[in-house]
Amino acid sequence: MKDFQAMWQKVQLFYHGILEKGDKRTDNWLLVYSPVPISCVFLCYLIIIWVGPKLMARRQPVNLRPVLIVYNFAMVCLSAYMFYEMARVCWWFYFSKVIELCDTIFFILRKKNSQLTFLHVYHHATMIFNWWAGVKYVAGGQSFLIGLINSLVHIVMYMYYGLAAVGPSMTKYLWWKRYLTTLQLLQFFIVTIHTTYNLFADCDFPDSMNITVLAYSLSLIILFSNFYYRSYLVEKNKKT
Template identity: 30%
Template structure:
C-alpha cells in the first residue's frame, strides 16, 4: 500500500513537471526534478540541526572571518547585479504589470529571457545562502540556528525552484526583486560589521529587520491584489499560498523584532527610570 502511494506521488509530480513546466528553462540544472531539490534541502536540515553540531561537538570552532568576508562581498555584488538586471527588464518595462503579471511560457522576448536567466541566477543564490547556516555551525554558534532561520533558508530553495519551474517572469517575480534588494543591504552590513564597525552600525541592524518586515508586508499586499482582482488569470491558488506565506513570515519576523528591539528598549528605559 505504502509502495503504491509513493509510486503514485512520484508519477503525479513527474507528469505535473512534464505537462506544466516552463520549456524556456527546462534545460537548466536543478530544474524539472523536485526530488533532487528536496534531497538537498533535507541534507541541509540534517547537517545544520544534527550532524554538523554533533561533528563539531569536540572540535574547536573554525576561524572563518576571511572566508565570510569574501562570501559577503560575493553576495553583495551578485544580489545587486541581479537586482538591477531583474528590475530593468521587468517592472521598468512599459509592458510589465505591477498589479497582475500573467504566466506566459510563450513569451521569448529579449527582456523576458533576460528576466528568466536573472531569475535562475537568483535561484542559484538561494543555494549559496545555505552557507549562512553552515558557517554558524562550523563556528559553533548553534544558538543562532533558530527555526525561523532554517525554515526561511530551506523554504526559499524549495519555493524558488517551484517559481522557476512553473512561474518564471510572472506576478511572483516581485518577491525575487525585493528580496535581492534586501539581501544586498543585509550582506553589506555583515561585511561592514566584520571589519569592526559593529558599534557604529547597530542602528543599521535594526533597520534591516524593519526592511524585511516591509518586504513581507508589501508582498502580502502584492499577492492579495490577484486574489481580489485577477485580470491576467494568474493561478489564484499560488497567489493564496504567497499571501499566507508572507503573513506567516511577517508574524515571525515581527516576533523576533519585538523581542530583540522593542521589549529590550522598554526594559532598558524602565531600568534607567528606576535607577534615577
Template identity: 40%
Template sequence: MLREAVSNMLKLYSSLHSRTDPRIRDYPLMQGPIQMTTILLAYIVLSVYIGPRLMANRKPFRLNTAMIVYNLSMVLLNGYIVYEFLMSGWGTTYTWRCDLIDTSESPQTFRMVRVAWLFYFSKFIELIDTVFFVLRKKQNQITFLHVFHHSFMPWTWWWGVTLTPVGGMGSFHALVNSTVHVIMYFYYGLSAAGPRFQKYLWWKKYMTAIQLTQFVLVSIHISQYYFMEKCDYQVPLWIHLIWMYGVFFFLLFSNFWIQAYIKGKRLPTTEDKPKQNGSANEPIAVVSNGKHLENGSAHRHTNGKILLGKVKEI
C-alpha cells in the first residue's frame, strides 16, 4: 500500500514537472509543489502555534521603524508589478476582453512571465504581515481566514503560474490586486509613522469602498467569458475560480460595510487618531492577496468611560 502510494506521488510529480511551462521552470520556487507547500505549512505552524507560545511570556516588540520600511517597500514592489503588468500586455496589446494565454516566445511574453512570477513571489513576502502580528502579540488578528488566505493564495498561484504563466484574461485580477496593494500599504506606512501623520489618513474610510470596487471590476471583467459568443481561453477552470473568488469577497466586504458603517454607524470622526503601533482606531476592511483585514481596535470615550471594541483581521 505504501509503495503504491509513493509510486503514485512520484508519477504525479513527474507529470507536473513535464507540464510545467518551460518559460517559468527555472524560476525560484517553481521546481515543484513540495518546496512551496513546505514553506506554507511551516508558516501556518509558526504563526498559529509556535510563534504565540514563544511570545507568551515576553513583552510585545515595538516595530514602528521596521513596519514603515516594510510597508513602503511593499508600495514600491506592488507599483513595479502594476507597471510591468501594464507594459507586458494590459496597457499595450491586450483587448481587455477574450485575451488568450500567450504561447509565443516574444520578449513581451517573457516580460509577462517574469511579472506573473514576481506577483506570485510577493505573496511569500506578504507572510511578514503575520510575523508583525506575532511579534507585537496581536494574536487576535491572526484568525483562521487571515492564515487561510495568506497560505491559500500563493499555493493556488503556483498552479496558475506553473501551467499558464502568461495568463491573458486570467491575470487581470493580479493587476487590480497589486494596484490596491499600493494604496493599502501606503496607508499602513503612514499609520505606522504615528499620530503626526493622522491628518493624512482622512481617507481611511474609503478603503472598504476601494476593495468593493476591486471585486466589482474583477467580477465584471471575468464574467465577459460567459456572455461571449466565442472565447477559446485555454484553461476555463481559472475563469470559474476567479469569478467565484471575486463574488465571494464582494459579498464579504458588502456585509462588513453594512455592519460597520450602516448598522454600527462606525464612520470615522475627527476625534479618531492612529496609534503608535501602526493600527488605526476605526476598523477598515482591506485585502492583501485576497485576505480580509480590519485594521486595529476601535476606541471611543463616553462620559469618562472607555468603550473598547476590538476588530479582527482575517
C-alpha cells in the first residue's frame, strides 16, 4: 500500500510539473493547460478509426460532396490566414490540427478505408500532441517557422482536395498531385535543416524540443518518401 501511495505521489508530482512548467501566457487557451483534454480527443479519434469502418460496413457511402467543398475551402482560408499572421495565431495553428482530424472521419463516412493508412493516422494523431507541447511550452520563437511553412503547404493541399471534391469534371485540372507530395516532402527537409542548425546555434529555444522536432521530421521524410515511391514510381513502372 505504501509503495502504491509513493508511486501515486510521484505521478501527481510529474503531472503538476507538466502543468506548471508551461508558458503562463497560454494557460487559459482552449485545450492547452492540461494534456488530458487533447488526450481524450486522441482516444476518441482512435475509437472512431476502429469502430467507424465496422459501422459503415453494411451501409452505403455518405455523399459528402457539399460538406467537403465547404470544409476544404474553409481550410484553405484558415491556412492562408495563419500563413499571413503566423506569429500571432500559434493557438489557431494548434487548433487547426484538431479540426483536421475530420479528414479521417470523412474517409470513413465515404467508405474510403484504403486512405486510412499508417501515414495518415500517424501524421494526424501525432500533430495534435506536437502542437499541444509547442503552444504549452514554446509558443513563439522557432515554432513559428514550422507553422508558417505547414500553413503554406496546406493552402495548396486543401485547394487540391477542394477542387477534387467538386467532381469528375475537375480531374483533368488535378494533374499536379505528385508535385503536392513533393512540396510536402520539401517542407520536412526545410524543417530538418533548420532544426539541425538550431541545435548548434546560440539560441534559447530548448534543445529537447529541437531534438523532438528533428526526430519527427525525419520520420515524416521516411514515411512520405515511401508514399511517393509507392504512389508514383512503382505505379509508373506498372503502367510501362
